[in-house]
Amino acid sequence: MKMTTNASGCTLTTENPSEVGEKKSVINPELWLTCAGPLVNLPVAGTHVVYFPQGHSEQVAASMKKDVDAQIPNYPNLQSKMLCILHSVTLHADPETDDVYAQMTLQPVPSFDKEALLRSDLSMKVNKPQTQFFCKALTASDTSTHGGFSVPRRAAEKIFPPLDFSMQPPAQELIARDLHDTQWTFRHIYRGQPKRHLLTTGWSLFVSGKRLVAGDSVLFIRDENQQLLLGIRRANRQPTNLSSSVLSSNSMHIGILAAAAHAAANNSPFTVFYNPRASPSEFVIPLAKYYKAVCGSQISLGMRFRMMFETEESGTRRYMGTITGISDLDPVRWKNSQWRNLQVGWDECTGRDRRTRVSVWEIEPVTAPFFICPTPPFYRPKRPRQPGMPDDESAYLDNLLDMSNKDPGLSLVQWMNMQQNSSLANPIQPNYLSPLSGPVLQNYGAPQISQNNLQFGSQRSTMPLDPLQKLPQAATMSPSPLASL
């Protein structure tokens, strides 16, 4: 198994040749991430994550273009979320379609400690190397057999090696490798009236080889060795495998739930696949991201927030929205789940995916104006929190713990209670509770928390020692209540 070590010292397992067969190539992580899109943030191997079976099931439903309707057995011991150690993350690309996906090995753990939270938070900072790239949606001319590919001027100047403009016309041979390490060669020429950058010879082979059509996107990046890499993103989000021909949609959903339930009961490892472009929402969330979102924010009806969306050109853009409801997405199967339990409205059209439900860790709360939120419980004169603004890292971490130790805002218990008890009639009047009880992270005496049924995962098995961490057995903290409370 090949490991790459990034700047932070965290390891990212990229490919397991023994499992994929004779394939010897290693997926380039930068290229994989660029293909996955600007919003995808893979958790780092060795850190703690929160796994949502409901979201996992949702991704399969999206891949199959089918609802989760059929009768699926209840797994009463299966939580709506599971605290896990992420043992490995391997990057893959479908050899037929070039669709990127990740394979993650998770192992449920009953609780986490301070260091795990710190490590998770640290890992979130170093995940995305900001590689130089460009991404263009293919036009009808680009994909027709009549001609080549028209390269946007800025893109060519930023990514491609500089041309020798003493030549007439200036031209060079470009060699780029895709996710499977296949080489593609193109003739890059600067000609025409007015002058423009074009890819000619070799381009049609690429289009037909990848079966690209107008609307699909192609992207080029330069890695740290100045090597040219290229990837594709298909436009039509229609699932190719309408019916799986191997397993019924029902069996797939059952398989996911049963595998998770079995792993939870035995604290044993299990494997999931994450397809970034199949479904809009991630279902394996870094612990720190989850923790900060759930413990660090007040969620209330009428609350204003911002959220990131992907633009056509693979950029990001924030849209403003308002929380219009807090309710279970599936009150029958997943009661009191935090998975997409916020109903939202948007100030403007958010493009293709009009999401009406999001999870709390997907949004950035905006400090409410005084007439809506007269006593902001998060107001700190000395260190105001600006969600979404990059801070000095040490200050940020300090802030994270500071928040937990001194001013946790709503505890999770309060928040969950609020969810259950609040009447959702008035969308303007905020109906959160003011912070009353002590901070969660000060509860170092774990037993009483355990009695209160506040642990992640299964209660009947004792916590196995995490093989990846040799931490002193400090006090464990369990700030999250069970959804089945």
Added chain:
Amino acid sequence: MKMTTNASGCTLTTENPSEVGEKKSVINPELWLTCAGPLVNLPVAGTHVVYFPQGHSEQVAASMKKDVDAQIPNYPNLQSKMLCILHSVTLHADPETDDVYAQMTLQPVPSFDKEALLRSDLSMKVNKPQTQFFCKALTASDTSTHGGFSVPRRAAEKIFPPLDFSMQPPAQELIARDLHDTQWTFRHIYRGQPKRHLLTTGWSLFVSGKRLVAGDSVLFIRDENQQLLLGIRRANRQPTNLSSSVLSSNSMHIGILAAAAHAAANNSPFTVFYNPRASPSEFVIPLAKYYKAVCGSQISLGMRFRMMFETEESGTRRYMGTITGISDLDPVRWKNSQWRNLQVGWDECTGRDRRTRVSVWEIEPVTAPFFICPTPPFYRPKRPRQPGMPDDESAYLDNLLDMSNKDPGLSLVQWMNMQQNSSLANPIQPNYLSPLSGPVLQNYGAPQISQNNLQFGSQRSTMPLDPLQKLPQAATMSPSPLASL
């Protein structure tokens, strides 16, 4: 849902447009069966079948090119076989690869009666319409862009409409439809020196459209309306979906077992997919086929048998073999399962698939010579059974019941006991037990059998009325023991 009724009055559900999407075409059953191969025998909707989760799991493993190795939770209440009603059979073809597969809806039932057995036996006789067809493996010349398709002389004369030989050269336009009802047109010409049948114009579009390579096969059939249909069979049995990118192999296996266990516990319907060309063995067996094989034959070490194999040209051929062992394929997970529990050796090379393990219903026992089988328990002077020989139907059915009522040979209980108790040291000496007890089918007083744990499926739930059958509630018979005895 479109239903077609064949000669016997049995219905075969062919396609469910609402589930596949906007696709309105109905899969032609004859074409589907021809593509599936001569050995495939689909059970008929409305009849009883025996479902083997182990075989189902095996097919998924073959599709994924992966062993069933990972830790899979035990389902102690899941039998190695389940008696089911087959509610529906819908035929499908992968839109990308044209691979044929069938979707079956099964519902566990605890027992069956005499009429169910008769209906199952009847349904086996009417399944295969012997359509006229030809099948040719494509040569390098057939698939190259240099030329067209060379049609074997006999094939063209048998399947294609006759040419007008007054023309110079004789030629016509052929229109054939594939499994998706897509029309393909070819120029059929009789020319060259020596004269031969060729498909020219249109052929290369077909080859590139289906992505055929040398070694793949193409087949043409004429349906009852004299319409030309065509299908393909790919040569390389390498699974296209090496890694599923949606579900881990482990979750798939768990999904199969959990779905079957849930259905068995609740006597509720569940759905399976059967890929005829992914794995060599069927895992949904008509009840009568299973019953005749298990109750109608003696199985012993050293026993001689014949078995059908598919030839290169989509024909059938029998190979002779010897039973060299009787043992569990998976003694840990599937103890005392009848799934491929016979180890066999072959007299000659059986071609590509050298199967070393088969199930008893896959073979045709050959009456052993006297020096090996001194007291053949099946010897009936008045009506000797000739396995594999087509009999008069009424006589055959009579024989089936006759056998059950008067001379069942080994009862299943005896046979299972034999499996467990026999020492397998001597491969020549037959070590079966001689028939001792009375016939199973005479045990009409079901309760005592139920006490002996001889029922299919779950015991705790009562048998739900089969909605497809309005049979008089005759006495039920339960000849099969549980594998977990």
Added chain:
DNA sequence: ATGTCGGCGCCCCGCCGACAA
């Protein structure tokens, strides 16, 4: 009987600048 190849006609792939949006 049929797989492969040389010959060769012509279609269309693909490179070019001219426009226009």
Added chain:
DNA sequence: TTGTCGGCGGGGCGCCGACAT
């Protein structure tokens, strides 16, 4: 700045019979 098109040259697709097996 860049999407589309007419022009047009040449490579290869594809039809033919000649062989060989």
